[in-house]
Amino acid sequence: MSLEVQVAGETLVLFPERAAWWAAARTLLVADPHFGKASTFRSLGIPVPRGTTSDALERLDALLRRVDVRRILFLGDFLHARRGRSARTLGAVAQWRATHPGIAMTIVRGNHDREAGDVPGVGIEAVDAPLVETPFAFRHVPATDESGYVVAGHLHPGADLVGAGRQHVRLSCFWFGSRSAVLPAFGDFTGLWPITPDPGDRVFVIAGGEVVERVAR
């Protein structure tokens, strides 16, 4: 179940697949996929099972079937590390790209992209932050920006919940502040950073296939 949110006079749709949809611009916003992270680990002698890349791409495909996307904007950290540029991972990404010829794809470069490098020759363009498209300024790192309401990634935001039986859960979330928003990390093998929202911020957690807003008292 997706959920609509009004921000900077625009409507964004938040998907539990960990992406946001800017309907007016027919643009899908995806932050921090970290493709090739598992492969990076394996190259350093740590066994991570296969499947995280193809899983993420399938998740993207499912979204592309549901909404009429003209463009995908990756908000940084598209690739995890130079070491992770295995032929297999890059091949999978290129192949996936080729199945969507009608969709433009742009990466707003992030800290990992600078080390890992771009993915030239497959039709995925890369630009430096910010990418300003009024009313938004798309960045990787969520710093404030004079040129617009910032939509960013980088943090891998997670919200803490305490449930019955003294359980503690940390869930991936969308975090909207007064001047910037942080999207959840799209990649599977990425982890969460616990956020501490300010009063007035809106937090939407992804709870078992649903996007649920945390309501302040």
Place this chain on the structure above:
Amino acid sequence: MIDALAEWFTARGWSPFPFQREVWHAYLAGESGLVHAATGTGKTLAAWLGPIAEWIAEGRPVSSAPRRQSYVPLRVLWITPLRALAADTAAALQAPLASLAPEWSIETRTGDTSSAARARQSRRLPTALLTTPESLTILLSRPESLELMRDLRLIVVDEWHELMGTKRGVQTELALARLRAIRPTLRTWGLSATLGNLGEALDTLLGTGAATRSRIVKGETPKQITVDALLPPVIERFPWAGHLGRGMAEPVAAALEHAESSIVFTNTRRQTEEWYRSLLDIRPDWAGLIALHHGSLDRSTREWVEQALRDGRLKCVVATSSLDLGVDFSPVDRVVQIGSSKSVGRLVQRAGRSGHRPGAESRITCAPTNVLELIDLAAARDAVEADEVESRRPVERPLDVLVQHLVTVALGTGFRAEDLRAEVQRTRAFAKLTDEEWQWAIEFVASGGGALGAYPEYARVVRQEDGDYRVESDTIAKRHRLSIGTIVSDGQIAVTYQRGKPIGMVDEVFISRLKPGDRFTLAGKTLEFIRVREMQAWVRRASTSQVTVTSPWSGTRLPISGALAARIRARLDEASRGVFRGPEMNALKPVLAVQQRWSRIPAADEVLIERVRTREGHHLYVYPFEGRLVHEGLAALVAYRLSRFKPISFSIATNDYGFSLLSAEPAPIEANVMFSVEDLADDLLAALNATEMARRQFREIARVAGLIFPGIPRSGKTARQLQASSNLFFDVFQKHDPGNLLVAQAYREVMERQLESARLARTLERLSRARVAITDPPRTTPFGFPLLVDRTRDRVSSETLADRVRRMQLALERAAG
């Protein structure tokens, strides 16, 4: 040759105990064994003098190196569980050398050893090396070190009871098997406190393929142990968990008044800090005469305290289990235990810190922190008088430790699969290793794990053309040596004054929640947090002693042992029949009378269930009196089973006496289903999945198996690229590699060790046969109150209140929706 030893004793006006002579003779006859006795009764000399006598009998051989002094190559490895003990033990071993074997040298090698000393040791080892299991394992990963062990005769494992039953114990077993493969006639002697399963302890120490004969040697008759209690001045009707403590400060201080030197043992670091303060508050003139000691204090502080205690300069040290072991504090004449000791073995061990001389009497005075703990005290004394001691169960087939060992051996000598398998299976831990598990472990290090297929980019251990497995990459070698070990703690961060003086360590999670200006206690001082920089927390002395945040450590609370739990139930059974023996039970009588009037005191064949309604909702209290860990599993199980009758959410609290389930609606009570032994395995697994227990256990496994790393300083970019939590691994494995044996191990460990499923099954067995007594008390009973308070505290803790409320609100919404 024994005569030489006896003469050394005579020269000091002592004479050897018969058990010491027995160990010397057995050693010289080529035997291995296990010596058990209370601390301070001469076990060290029993193990130490045998190899000296042997060397004398061989004609005092020495090696000489060109242009260097002659020396005696390594003969004895002495393994100690605590590196803090290494220096003290070395001093004790040094004492007889001057007259018996001046050519011998003794050195230590632990995590504290300087790199210069380590470099020297990589060229030449001393005659006797004192080391920890971790440092020994690192030696095994260096082929040149193994070369220096050609003349090794004896391995002594000190405090074996501490290691057995842990993964460090398994690590030690594997190291011993490795050394025995190199030196088949090697003898092994374990030194241990008395255990309930000494035979098993010996078997675990020696493994199955030991070439030597072995025996168990009983040390000097146990010291006389007196257990007494400080009775609370006013018996409160409601035992407020932990809060009787303050009221007990005066009686404790009074008890210490006439002691020359004393140790006050607590069960947690937090309690240590609190009691140190309380004592100073009511006896300000003791400033400078009392100190505190726990594992999170800076090493130099700990060493200063230990030395001052040894010299008799301190009146009192408030300590955790950090002072349980080894070190000889002869001046100590009084020992106080704050709260329940939780196990008989621990009580005896701590009592042994007083009268630390053969034959002297040991006395321990217990101060309860809540009135119900008086039952624990009475029960513990019953067990001590009956000479009852707990057993320690050895760990079975921990594959994470095996995986680590495979890399260690590949780094050291390299290995052939079939040879190493035979060697590993000579340990008790892996005697029953299956083909599947072995194959999986090999593939896990060589190709990334069976079900995953071979990854071309993956190469931790590489199979050579000649069939040997070796580590080829220097990066992997370096990282592996840095991460050897099985102790997993939460990330710790050093706390430092602005000028750079270190104070101690606290949990990283704790620091991450602090704001500048927050005040907390460490090392008995109130500190004001400034900021975190360069992986250190910078603080200054606070101008006020008022703290704003508590407990810098997420301590795990020890559960009471099965032996003690049984004694507690026996004491309650007596009380249910109106029998109150001894001062503790009589002091407790008014409280138990309230319990009886409002509800019931369970007899031996009963299980008590109380239903209490409060503003919060419906509480179901169940009292199996089996210890907290068993109750955790039982509570999850019962909650899961009851939740199948109708949709309901429970909030769970557990302690050593029982557990409580809180729900908005009354819970269905189906006693025959709650405690049924049928479908236990399946239901427990389902209950486990409903909680986070397996996931939490996986943290340790991921670390030991080398999936995640402790913070390695200055490792730069590579380390950043490798950041992933055990949670991530757990998720990825569950999703993409469900057959992963490390995940399976997490479940097994939760079942077997954390929930003590064998004990849980026995408990269910008992409960399913017991008469169920259900009462509806007018309000929360004395038995129930600690549970009520505990849970309340868990919800409304001071500093993170705002955070917690926000989270809980969201949680409630989800539950309602």
